[in-house]
Amino acid sequence: MKYLDLAMNAAVSLGAEYADIRIQKTTDQVIYLQNLSLKHTNTEIVHGYGIRVFKDGAWGFAHSNVFSDEALLATVQKAVDIAALSASVNKHKKLRLAPERSYIATYKTPLKIDSIDVPLQEKVELMMEVNRTMMAYEGIKQAVFYLVIHKDEKLFASTLGTRLDINTQFIDPMIIATANYEGDSQSRTFDEGGRAVGWEWILSLDLVEKAKQIAEEALIKVKADVLGPEERRSLILDPNHLGLTMHESVGHPTELDRVLGWEADYAGISFATPEKLKNYRYGSEIVNFMGDNTLCEGLATHGFDDDGVPGQKWHIIKDGILNEYGSTRDTAMEIGLDYSRGCNRATYYFDQPINRIPNLYLMPGTKPLTPGELIADTEDGVYIQGRGSFSIDQHRVNFQFGGDFFWEIKNGKLFRPLKKVIYKSCNPEFWNSCDAIADERFWRPFGVVNCGKGQPSQSARMTHGSAPARFRNIRVGGSQ
Amino acid sequence: MNIERIAQYIKQHTTAEDYSLHVSNWDSHETRFAQNGITQHIAGPKLDITLNVSYGTKSGSCTVNQDDETTLAFLLKTAEDMAKLAPEDPEFMPTTSAVPLPKVDNCDAETRDLSPKQMVEIVQKAIDKAKAIDATVSGMTEKHYGESYMFTKNGFAGSNCQTNFGHSMTLKKGSVETKVDYDAKRFAPFNLDKDFARLAAQATALEGMQSFEPEKIAVILRPGALQELMWFMGWMMNRRQSDEGFTPFTDQLGKPFFGDKFSWYSTLLRPELAASPYNYEGYASVEIPWVEKGVLTTMPTNRYWAQKVGTTPSGSYNMYIPGGTATEEEMMQLVPRGLIINRFWYIRTVDAKKGELTGMTRDGVLYFENGKVKHAINNLRFNDIPHDATRRILALGINELASSHASLPTMLIDGFNFVDKTTF
Numbered sequence: 001m002k003y004l005d006l007a008m009n010a011a012v013s014l015g016a017e018y019a020d021i022r023i024q025k026t027t028d029q030v031i032y033l034q035n036l037s038l039k040h041t042n043t044e045i046v047h048g049y050g051i052r053v054f055k056d057g058a059w060g061f062a063h064s065n066v067f068s069d070e071a072l073l074a075t076v077q078k079a080v081d082i083a084a085l086s087a088s089v090n091k092h093k094k095l096r097l098a099p100e101r102s103y104i105a106t107y108k109t110p111l112k113i114d115s116i117d118v119p120l121q122e123k124v125e126l127m128m129e130v131n132r133t134m135m136a137y138e139g140i141k142q143a144v145f146y147l148v149i150h151k152d153e154k155l156f157a158s159t160l161g162t163r164l165d166i167n168t169q170f171i172d173p174m175i176i177a178t179a180n181y182e183g184d185s186q187s188r189t190f191d192e193g194g195r196a197v198g199w200e201w202i203l204s205l206d207l208v209e210k211a212k213q214i215a216e217e218a219l220i221k222v223k224a225d226v227l228g229p230e231e232r233r234s235l236i237l238d239p240n241h242l243g244l245t246m247h248e249s250v251g252h253p254t255e256l257d258r259v260l261g262w263e264a265d266y267a268g269i270s271f272a273t274p275e276k277l278k279n280y281r282y283g284s285e286i287v288n289f290m291g292d293n294t295l296c297e298g299l300a301t302h303g304f305d306d307d308g309v310p311g312q313k314w315h316i317i318k319d320g321i322l323n324e325y326g327s328t329r330d331t332a333m334e335i336g337l338d339y340s341r342g343c344n345r346a347t348y349y350f351d352q353p354i355n356r357i358p359n360l361y362l363m364p365g366t367k368p369l370t371p372g373e374l375i376a377d378t379e380d381g382v383y384i385q386g387r388g389s390f391s392i393d394q395h396r397v398n399f400q401f402g403g404d405f406f407w408e409i410k411n412g413k414l415f416r417p418l419k420k421v422i423y424k425s426c427n428p429e430f431w432n433s434c435d436a437i438a439d440e441r442f443w444r445p446f447g448v449v450n451c452g453k454g455q456p457s458q459s460a461r462m463t464h465g466s467a468p469a470r471f472r473n474i475r476v477g478g479s480q
Numbered sequence: 481m482n483i484e485r486i487a488q489y490i491k492q493h494t495t496a497e498d499y500s501l502h503v504s505n506w507d508s509h510e511t512r513f514a515q516n517g518i519t520q521h522i523a524g525p526k527l528d529i530t531l532n533v534s535y536g537t538k539s540g541s542c543t544v545n546q547d548d549e550t551t552l553a554f555l556l557k558t559a560e561d562m563a564k565l566a567p568e569d570p571e572f573m574p575t576t577s578a579v580p581l582p583k584v585d586n587c588d589a590e591t592r593d594l595s596p597k598q599m600v601e602i603v604q605k606a607i608d609k610a611k612a613i614d615a616t617v618s619g620m621t622e623k624h625y626g627e628s629y630m631f632t633k634n635g636f637a638g639s640n641c642q643t644n645f646g647h648s649m650t651l652k653k654g655s656v657e658t659k660v661d662y663d664a665k666r667f668a669p670f671n672l673d674k675d676f677a678r679l680a681a682q683a684t685a686l687e688g689m690q691s692f693e694p695e696k697i698a699v700i701l702r703p704g705a706l707q708e709l710m711w712f713m714g715w716m717m718n719r720r721q722s723d724e725g726f727t728p729f730t731d732q733l734g735k736p737f738f739g740d741k742f743s744w745y746s747t748l749l750r751p752e753l754a755a756s757p758y759n760y761e762g763y764a765s766v767e768i769p770w771v772e773k774g775v776l777t778t779m780p781t782n783r784y785w786a787q788k789v790g791t792t793p794s795g796s797y798n799m800y801i802p803g804g805t806a807t808e809e810e811m812m813q814l815v816p817r818g819l820i821i822n823r824f825w826y827i828r829t830v831d832a833k834k835g836e837l838t839g840m841t842r843d844g845v846l847y848f849e850n851g852k853v854k855h856a857i858n859n860l861r862f863n864d865i866p867h868d869a870t871r872r873i874l875a876l877g878i879n880e881l882a883s884s885h886a887s888l889p890t891m892l893i894d895g896f897n898f899v900d901k902t903t904f
Contacts, residue, residue, distance in 0.1 A: 036570065037569050037570055037571040038539065038566055038567060038569050039571075040541075041539065041540050041541060041562050041563075041566055042530075042540075042541040042542065042543060042562075043541075043542050043543070043558050043562065044542070044543035044544070045542075045543070045544050045545070045551075045554075046545050047544075047545060047546060048545065050524075058517075058518055058521070059518075059519070059520060059521055060521050060523075061520065061521060061522045061523070062522075062523050062524050063522075063523075063524035064524055064525065065525065065526075065527055065545050065546055066546075075524070078523055078524075079523075081596070082521045082523055082596055083521065085521070085596055085597060085600040086511075086518040086521045086600070088600065088604070089513070089517065089518045089600060089603055089604050089607065090517045090518055093515075093516055093517035095517070095519070119565065120540075120561075120562055120565040120566065121565045124565070124566065124567060128567065141724055141725065141726075142724065142726070178726060180724075180725045180726075183833075184833055185725055185726045185727075185832070185833040186833075187832075257519075260514075260515065261514055261515045261616070261618060261652070262514040262515070262519050262618070263514070264514060264515070264618040264650045264652060264657070265514070265618040265619040265620060265648055265649070265650040265659065266620075266648075268825075271903075330519075350522075350524055350526060351522075352520050352521075352522050354520070389828045389829055389830045389838060390828060391826045391827070391828045391838045391839055391840065391861070392826060392840075393825065393826070393840045393842075393859060393861075393902045393904075394825055394826075394840070394842055395902070395903075395904055397902050397903050397904070398840070398859075398861060398900060398901070398902035398903070400838050400861060400863075400900065402830060420830075420831055422830060422838075422863075424861070424899070424900050426902065426903070455510070455512055455620045455622075455648075456508075456510055456522070456622070479830045479831050479834075479836055479863065
């Protein structure tokens, strides 16, 4: 496309040491159905370009939605001008970019059926059937189906000579049944998170059967007992719960920009500081976390990040020890690394990319172990499925999580359903208490599509994953 | 962007029986700094055009960010195609017609015309001040200018012009971290010297942190902390959700559900507060007493539910919680011991039906005893129910602008429930 060359040539002629342009068209389709009433049906197209200029140790980023030579050149000029203003402040604190080579490549999310192309009627008919299925249960007062389909078409060029053509897509279905009973109200949610796949995934899920299951479980949950006062207990956490726990307590603390204090004013910093690399016991010996932006169906699998750095796979925690961060070209050099791990991502064309959590997952156990065996081996504990309340301090140390569905475990058996369970823990206590992880047959991904970070705020996506895992001696109890 | 051309295009070309058109156009400049250097620097416009159309009770919508004729044709066709394919909506509401709108003043020329150079100079001064006290500062300096419009086929027409200036600073000195921020529709009242002096004073007060175990204890919530807590409580106050039994406010309308020292309004009468003249559903903003002296008087209600239950629709457009005259020093005299909280962080719902929230303190906690601040303490986690907490209000301070949309007092609350602590 002519705009790529025009922008890069202009940036170089204006003195940019490095520059890139990202022409990005984002298509979002959102359908929200509640109690058979279609509350929201919207298709949104956000199309434009962002130009990033690096000069004298500082960034300038300007964006526009107008596609013309004049507008593009004015945007380049604006980026150069504000980079110069930034540089005037950074005289004694110049940023540096890790070396990178040039690439000419394409990447496309592998999918069989483009979800955007599936007729609205087909989508809504499925959603209505799921809604009706849940509402057929006496006691279900609210049935929700929330469907998000997201597509990004990006052209990227940099002054290194890189030219990328990247098309990614994901779909995220969420079903919620809410039951009322004797003054209480409880919801149960089907939520696998988003996945970088096509409509074929939806067809494979049998959502009507899932609707029956969550409606029945909502009714069980609203009538369930509340766990007594907080005590030290064992926890067995399902992959679709553990996804968010690892996101908050491992993913964010190992973003290098947080470690450097670049998020100090808003999202916070990290306890996992550089002197702890290669020596800090973050978890027990069976805890291995991979950063993996090559993961099949992963939400952060884009081929390349918005620095033009290819997707990679690396140990973030190895045998329980803090091994490496997720980094970008401008954060890596701050701790003496001469390479980036390719974690720089922007949400829309008008966003300057920032250091993001990669696809991050807990490796499964290496010995054969089923979830049933894990429960049978647990005398007193709680089994948690699904996402609930989540909160963590800004250094990523102390946290409290709820869940979506709970079973008390007594003498190796699921004893009774529970509601309103929360657990409290902190780093590094929590991951060091992990004493068993089911094997790879039970590993499942969990996609996060709304990771908020940055000023101005951006919402990113990434995939987590694990097999069911057990944590010993955690503070678990009922809420107030 | 030419709003008349966009509106005329839709009016002339749509086949829909009803429609609403929403257009917003913003120009922003955002300078982000961290650890005494600029890390991000962003400038550019954002356009957003949303068209909602309907045929009978079938609706669809589309949003685009360009206004050329090809894109507008796409906008129209996509919204109309979606509406034609959609099922009948039993809760459909036709758009509103023309109504008189209140005059608001959300726009300030000086703020709109702030130059990038002026903004970077502010950053430079903040960094120089931090260096002078052997500290680092991180934050963001931002300026926004925007115009938004709404039109309906039935004749509603509204517009709103807005400016916003913000400057936040988180200071780190040794192990102390603390923050102040300015967020208002006008730049003129901003005073960097004053804000930085406050930041430095907060940092000094936080030196010598001592370990503190969680307990139920009196708290003085500064406006930034109270704002966070109140927004979360407000999100649970939806009328329909309550009528259908999902929130703690079920069957509480008209009753003294809060403490009698607590009132909460959305208001057009306070010039320092930004306020939209109309709601996204197409009705005029009016004075709304959400809570008056502890009585739950109004709950956010959309047009469909308002019609169903026989009330007027209402939506929050800003937050005004009237205060009193008590100073922090006077508040400290009212209880034997307690904590001063600068800010909360990561508040989330624990139990939606009970209204229970959790969250952490952030940016500094001070312990006081016998009317005097003794020392700083580690950050704490709370699990508490905000509407219950309003029944334990002991005193109210003078109002401060916590953000462009919120004016709140400092508030002394007894028996706030802290349940855990962290290491810093």
